[in-house]
Structures are given as C-alpha cells and as structure tokens.
Amino acid sequence: MMARILVIDDNADLLQMIRLLLEDQGGHEVILSAEGEDGLARALDNPPDLAIVDVMMPGITGYEVCRRLRQEPSTADTPIIILTARGQPVDRQMALEAGADEYIAKPVTMTVLLERVNRLLAQRAVRPAAPTPGMIALVSLRGGVGVTTLAVNLAVIYARQSPDQVCLVDLSTSSGHAALQLGLRPDPNWSALALLDADPGEVAVRNYLLAHPAGLHLLAAPFVPVIGEGPTGEMMLSTLTLLRQGFNTVVVDLPSVLLEGTMAVLEAADAIGVVTTADPPAIQTTVGTLQVLRSFIPKVRLILNQVAPGTPVSVEALQRVLKQPLVASIPFDAGQAEALAHGKPLALTTPQSPLAQGAARVAAALVGASVRPSAT
Ligand SMILES: Nc1ncnc2c1ncn2[C@@H]1O[C@H](COP(=O)(O)OP(=O)(O)O)[C@@H](O)[C@H]1O
Ligand SMILES: [Mg+2]
Missing domain, CATH: 3.40.50.2300 (Response regulator)
Known part of the structure; x- marks a missing residue:
C-alpha cells in the first residue's frame, strides 16, 4: 500500500x-x-x-x-x-x-x-473514523472560572473539525452568556422548549437553535434569569438526546449548581470537563465536586483555567491537592476581554492565542476520553 x-x-x-x-x-x-x-x-x-x-x-x-x-x-x-x-x-x-x-x-x-x-x-x-466527541459537559460549582468561555471555544474548535455537526447548549438559568460570547441575541432559547409538554422531535428542535457562521449551532439560555429550578432533568435529557441525533458533537455549558437537570446531564455525558481556578475557594469547591462526582470519575477530566493575571500556578502542587491529573492548564489571556466584548471567541479570531491553544488541548483531551485507541 x-x-x-x-x-x-x-x-x-x-x-x-x-x-x-x-x-x-x-x-x-x-x-x-x-x-x-x-x-x-x-x-x-x-x-x-x-x-x-x-x-x-x-x-x-x-x-x-x-x-x-x-x-x-x-x-x-x-x-x-x-x-x-x-x-x-x-x-x-x-x-x-x-x-x-x-x-x-x-x-x-x-x-x-x-x-x-x-x-x-x-x-x-x-479504522472506520476517528471517535467523535459525543456529548461533552463542562461544569464548575464555582462561577466565574471560565466554563462558558471554554464551552464556546471548544464548540468553535470542534466545528472547525466537523462543520455543522456541533451544537452548543447553554443550560444556565441565570442569564447564560454563551450567546453573548458568540455575538448572538439569545432568541429563541430553551425557555420556549421548556414550555412544551411533548417532545418536539428532531426536526422541530432545530427551530430553537441559533446558527453561527463558524459552523456551529446554539441552544441559548434565556436572557431573563429563571426563578426556581429551571428546566427539569427529563426535559434537558430529551432535548439533548434529540440534539445528539442531529449532531455528532454536543457541548453543554452547565449551571454552577447541582440541580436535578445538571445531574442528569452529567450522567448522560460521554465526557465531563471540571473547570477550576487555583484560588482557595475554587480549589475547595473542586475537591468537593470531585467527591460528589466520584461515580463519574472515569469520564471526568480536570482543567485549570486562569481567569486573572498573576503568577503561574504549580500544576504539580494542584494535582497533588486534587488527587487527579490536569489535562490542561490554560493561562490568563489578556485578549479574552476583547473577545467577549466583541462576541468573537479567540478560537475563531486568534487560534494561536494562549486561551485558544489551551482550549484545543482540552478539546483533544475530551474526545473519546475512554474509547480512543492508546498509542504505544
Ligand atoms: N483564560 C482566561 N483569560 C482571561 N480571561 C478569562 C479566561 N477565561 C475566562 N475569562 C474571563 O473570565 C470571566 C468568567 O468567565 P466565564 O466563562 O463567564 O465563567 P463561568 O462560565 O465559569 O462563570 C469572563 O469575563 C471571561 O471572559
Ligand atoms: Mg457561565
């Protein structure tokens, strides 16, 4: 040959x-x-x-x-x-x-x-084809650590690999920012879906998605925060199942609370990215989160993101505390503020930026977390 x-x-x-x-x-x-x-x-x-x-x-x-x-x-x-x-x-x-x-x-x-x-x-x-990402959930129970930023950049990276096969889902109940980061107005969003009593079906669910020119689709969160629990686990799961039929990659930006729906998504996900920063409250929250998620540990990947400038963190020290390897350490990227302000993710405009490069490492680490044939 x-x-x-x-x-x-x-x-x-x-x-x-x-x-x-x-x-x-x-x-x-x-x-x-x-x-x-x-x-x-x-x-x-x-x-x-x-x-x-x-x-x-x-x-x-x-x-x-x-x-x-x-x-x-x-x-x-x-x-x-x-x-x-x-x-x-x-x-x-x-x-x-x-x-x-x-x-x-x-x-x-x-x-x-x-x-x-x-x-x-x-x-x-x-080999028929490389494993597809499947359903990837990103979570942190400490807000502000970059879950949404990472989810958006991951979606852009996966969409570059398989255009029109990627759907980003923003499940935030407190005015999610995925649409903002992509420069889209969050209308429609899942609030209308949550009102339906019946499963809309794979074709109709597309009516609730926003299209982005980077080759990805977005199920946005409502602009107005939701009072109470938000969508039920059942509704979230049926929607995600429909989206999985239409897209080979579904990236879920989870809220920073373990609602019933959050747990259902974590259970169904092929891989879970737990995002943390290195400040004491975030570390404490991450240690606790890993305990709660212990039954999912085989599919959990730990990601360090630095949302503030400062001295770089010792990855080794953090791994010792968390008793888990970090699959990526994303440095503070001064370009992110502008990316956010313009609604243009760094992975799209500046693939060489530290944040986009970090997101690319995360993208690779989350694909086929358990199925990728290991090299010798
Ligand atoms: N690596 C980074 N460098 C610089 N700023 C970042 C980085 N990651 C995230 N940010 C910024 O930190 C803030 C919080 O990020 P966000 O993704 O909204 O967090 P979360 O979804 O966890 O609440 C945002 O203003 C975002 O632009
Ligand atoms: Mg967020």
Whole structure:
C-alpha cells in the first residue's frame, strides 16, 4: 500500500536516511521538510497520508506542528509519529497530548520506524473514523472560572473539525452568556422548549437553535434569569438526546449548581470537563465536586483555567491537592476581554492565542476520553 509521507526534521542526514528507507524499502512517496512552518504549509497544501515530525527544530517545535495539524479539518485525522530526543514517560505524554498517534525515541532504528509507519497506515485503512466527541459537559460549582468561555471555544474548535455537526447548549438559568460570547441575541432559547409538554422531535428542535457562521449551532439560555429550578432533568435529557441525533458533537455549558437537570446531564455525558481556578475557594469547591462526582470519575477530566493575571500556578502542587491529573492548564489571556466584548471567541479570531491553544488541548483531551485507541 503506497502512501504519501511527510517528514519534518532539521537534521538533513536523518531526513535523507528516512527518505531512502521509506522510498526504497517501504515503496512510499516521501516529501521532506527541514523546518516546522514549512512542513505545516506543505501538509495543509496537500495533506499527506502520514506525517513524521521531529520535536526539536529551530522555529516551531514538533509538538506545535502536531497541534496545528490537529486543528485543521484536512489534517485532523492524519496519523502522526513524533520523534523525541528522549524516551521518558513525560516525553510520551507531551507527544500524545499534542495529538500524535505514536512517539519514537531517538536514535531511531530504521526497521522500527518502517514497522510503525506501516502499522499506522494499516490501522488507518481499517479504522472506520476517528471517535467523535459525543456529548461533552463542562461544569464548575464555582462561577466565574471560565466554563462558558471554554464551552464556546471548544464548540468553535470542534466545528472547525466537523462543520455543522456541533451544537452548543447553554443550560444556565441565570442569564447564560454563551450567546453573548458568540455575538448572538439569545432568541429563541430553551425557555420556549421548556414550555412544551411533548417532545418536539428532531426536526422541530432545530427551530430553537441559533446558527453561527463558524459552523456551529446554539441552544441559548434565556436572557431573563429563571426563578426556581429551571428546566427539569427529563426535559434537558430529551432535548439533548434529540440534539445528539442531529449532531455528532454536543457541548453543554452547565449551571454552577447541582440541580436535578445538571445531574442528569452529567450522567448522560460521554465526557465531563471540571473547570477550576487555583484560588482557595475554587480549589475547595473542586475537591468537593470531585467527591460528589466520584461515580463519574472515569469520564471526568480536570482543567485549570486562569481567569486573572498573576503568577503561574504549580500544576504539580494542584494535582497533588486534587488527587487527579490536569489535562490542561490554560493561562490568563489578556485578549479574552476583547473577545467577549466583541462576541468573537479567540478560537475563531486568534487560534494561536494562549486561551485558544489551551482550549484545543482540552478539546483533544475530551474526545473519546475512554474509547480512543492508546498509542504505544
Ligand atoms: N483564560 C482566561 N483569560 C482571561 N480571561 C478569562 C479566561 N477565561 C475566562 N475569562 C474571563 O473570565 C470571566 C468568567 O468567565 P466565564 O466563562 O463567564 O465563567 P463561568 O462560565 O465559569 O462563570 C469572563 O469575563 C471571561 O471572559
Ligand atoms: Mg457561565
């Protein structure tokens, strides 16, 4: 099975060796690039069947190349092998978090490389499709930690990967801000849906959605806060079930209270992102939240977001306190205030911004949280 393989490495000798190997012994077509930006441009210009990327290069690193390839729909599923200088668990972790399928520690044995390349190509040939995000719920019982911001940016990122397959649902009962962050007027919203006694059906539920040019749809929250419990768990679930039939990705921005409906959504979700900041009240709330959600722990992913400027937090220290790994640490991003004011999420306008990059890591960590085939 002949494939087009892109190899990005600043070491000219290694490049030639890999080319000889893949062409002569593998029977593949090989495109060489000595530099990250150039390699990226080539990949996006004409997506290869597989990419081999070195980590340490002048300019952007291989991890960055990998992340950017994952963000583009045309290369989101391209098999990627990362060549790392060291073979420590942390290097493997970094490679996988960047979105690589495999990592190989240098020095690279040519037989191993060829074997991995052919194995990945064979897997690709039989693998039907990459896992879709499914239903992703984002929650924090401490308001103001960036749940809505993250939900909106995640929806934008997923919509870039599969346009028109993404629905964002704002279940806030206190004047939700998802519509605001997307520059949309929250009309219609779910308050009308909540009044129906019967299930509207998959087609009719679309009448309650707002469309955004980024290729996503929004079930907005009512502008006027709801007095009392808000929509019932039953109503939320039936709506979400309908939306799941029409969209491969449903991102839910949950209110910061464990209402009956919140629990129902957490139960039904394929993955749960628990968002926290690193100030003592948020940490306390997160510790408590993880206790309440302990039956969901296998699908829970912990996310640190810094909503205020200040000294960066020690991720290790926080992980020790929370007794859970963090899948992403999103730095404070001074651009977010303007993004909010203009109703234009950073993932849309500035994919290279720290917040958008952080959201991309979260997006990757939440997909197929339990089903993604693990790389070796
Ligand atoms: N990483 C970040 N950098 C800077 N500001 C942020 C960041 N994340 C969120 N914010 C800001 O923090 C505030 C609270 O975020 P929001 O998403 O509304 O939180 P929540 O939904 O948890 O209440 C908003 O003004 C938002 O723009
Ligand atoms: Mg919110």
